[in-house]
Amino acid sequence: MEQVVKELQDAQVGKVLVREPLSRHTTMKIGGPADIMVIPNGVEGVRKTLQLAKAHHMPWTAIGRGSNLLVSDKGIAGIVIKLGEGLNSLEVQGTTVRVGSGYPLVKLATLLSRQGLAGLEFASGIPGSVGGAVYMNAGAHQSDMANIVSRALILFADGTMEWLTNEDLEFSYRTSVLQKKRPGVVLEAELQLQEGTRAETSALMQKNKDYRRVTQPWDHPCAGSIFRNPLPDYAGNLVERAGLKGYQIGGAKISDLHGNFIVNTGTASAQDVLDLIAFIQNTIREQFGVDMHTEVEIIGRQ
Incomplete structure (x- = not known):
């Protein structure tokens, strides 16, 4: 394992932690240590990490902000890739949004609602990241990611990258093709929203937040x-x-x-x-x- 850690550090993939307690990285505050945790500094950091994992025949697991996860008390074997600040790009052009997988979903929903863009208000209380939300087709309030994701950039274990369309992602209730059929890491998502007004979108955001605060x-x-x-x-x-x-x-x-x-x-x-x-x-x-x-x-x- 020491050799893998050294190679990850030499490859400058980002922050490399050894035996890092996953209780520090999950919203449930539960979980044993990751053998190795990598917090990548960008897409290239993720790609190099998967490349080294494959070369050393090590299992890998990608996580975001740690919501919707229950991690074993014995931790996770191999490399845990935590997608965060290194993958938080954001570009808004009209009603089309391109966003990195590490971007916090609540922060994104709040920002876009203030710009009068409608469609993501359902996510106002979902404490995950964009990548995790795409991976599991997160949803609430009679809507979900399937309604707004036009495509997503996926890095597969063999090192290939591919934009999967909404149809390719095979969204259904809290699932996508990424969970079993085509495992990979979400790097970026393109969302298609609608024009609204700041007053309307912000009001709906607040309504959803208030409902969650009272009921959850x-x-x-x-x-x-x-x-x-x-x-x-x-x-x-x-x-x-x-x-x-x-x-x-x-x-x-x-x-x-x-x-x-x-x-x-x-x-x-x-x-x-x-x-x-x-x-x-x-x-x-x-x-x-x-x-x-x-x-x-x-x-x-x-």
């Missing part, structure tokens, strides 16, 4: 929605009907505000959260005959 527990570390909605029902509704709100295992607790959120009360381990997820799944299956599937991505050593 953002005052505690959490990962966002734990389960996909088993449509036509809703995960939070089923958890509430089962009487599980407030139920706790170790430091992990089902939110008193929203049944589809698990919060870290301060001492939660990943195992606490996994045990609580399994308890919810079993209870909902027994009471309602419904299988609950996780929306949060569970990664790391098992």
